[in-house]
Amino acid sequence: MKIDILTLFPEMFPAVLSAGVVGRAAERGLLTFSVTDIREHTTDRHRSVDDYPFGGGAGQLLAAQPIFAALQAIGPAAAEAAGGLPPPCRLIYLSPRGRVLDHGLARELAGEERLVLLCGHYEGVDQRVLDAFPFEEVSIGDYVLTGGEIPAMALIDAVCRLVPGVLGSEDSHREESVYSGLLEYPQYTRPASYEGLDVPEVLLSGNHREIELWNFEQALRLTAARRPEMLRSWAAAHLSTLDKKKKALAEAVLREL
Numbered sequence: 001m002k003i004d005i006l007t008l009f010p011e012m013f014p015a016v017l018s019a020g021v022v023g024r025a026a027e028r029g030l031l032t033f034s035v036t037d038i039r040e041h042t043t044d045r046h047r048s049v050d051d052y053p054f055g056g057g058a059g060q061l062l063a064a065q066p067i068f069a070a071l072q073a074i075g076p077a078a079a080e081a082a083g084g085l086p087p088p089c090r091l092i093y094l095s096p097r098g099r100v101l102d103h104g105l106a107r108e109l110a111g112e113e114r115l116v117l118l119c120g121h122y123e124g125v126d127q128r129v130l131d132a133f134p135f136e137e138v139s140i141g142d143y144v145l146t147g148g149e150i151p152a153m154a155l156i157d158a159v160c161r162l163v164p165g166v167l168g169s170e171d172s173h174r175e176e177s178v179y180s181g182l183l184e185y186p187q188y189t190r191p192a193s194y195e196g197l198d199v200p201e202v203l204l205s206g207n208h209r210e211i212e213l214w215n216f217e218q219a220l221r222l223t224a225a226r227r228p229e230m231l232r233s234w235a236a237a238h239l240s241t242l243d244k245k246k247k248a249l250a251e252a253v254l255r256e257l
């Protein structure tokens with residue numbers, strides 16, 4: 001997958017794109033990142049990228065010209081999309097008024113060959129950018145950040161871990177398992193007793209089936225308590241695939257909702 005990032009703050013990205021799981025996947029050639037500084041594409045001699053909104057209103061808007069120029073510069077893909085051809089890539093504008101990013105959207109985006117992420121600043125962007133190019137607006141949650149860079153990083157992390165080959169086999173197996181869509185059950189590591197706090201007995205039993213059922217029930221109960229709507233949509237997708245014992249556990253928790 002190739003990801004282009006259009007930003008006023010290119011210096012924010014190298015650490016995030018080169019560290020951890022994402023950085024390793026980039027080293028292995030599974031992911032390619034290209035960061036474009038919008039300011040490099042101004043024609044204005046003061047290199048200004050923003051201006052006041054027509055009709056008044058607070059703050060400044062990102063102007064159309066440098067963004068049009070940056071999109072043309074990253075290649076014909078984005079420019080063609082503007083001409084109404086089937087977009088060969090997804091264009092995403094990070095914005096608090098967008099569709100809220102969730103696991104479903106992350107999965108969908110992980111199947112794309114190319115993403116172009118536009119990071120907004122100031123009070124937004126000249127609407128002509130969003131009208132001329134088939135931008136989808138994506139938010140990372142109902143709160144407002146000072147710019148789209150951190151949202152772009154969150155999206156990159158959530159999407160890239162789902163690109164085939166990026167996660168190790170154990171993690172990707174888990175991603176496709178019955179646990180996907182439930183909150184994580186509590187986990188413990190050594191020692192079995194610490195400061196008088198003991199690890200639940202069942203986890204020390206060595207009985208794999210009992211442990212599996214206990215973990216499953218913990219995940220169900222935690223999800224029911226914190227995110228009941230998430231449990232309902234998980235149940236709609238997974239209930240019929242469960243073995244008898246797990247199904248009985250899930251149905252008992254669902255009845256208590």
Ligand code: ADE
Pocket residue numbers: 094095096120138139140141142143144145146147148151
């Ligand atoms: N830019 C500012 N706030 C944002 C948010 N919550 N999501 C995406 N982009 C943003």
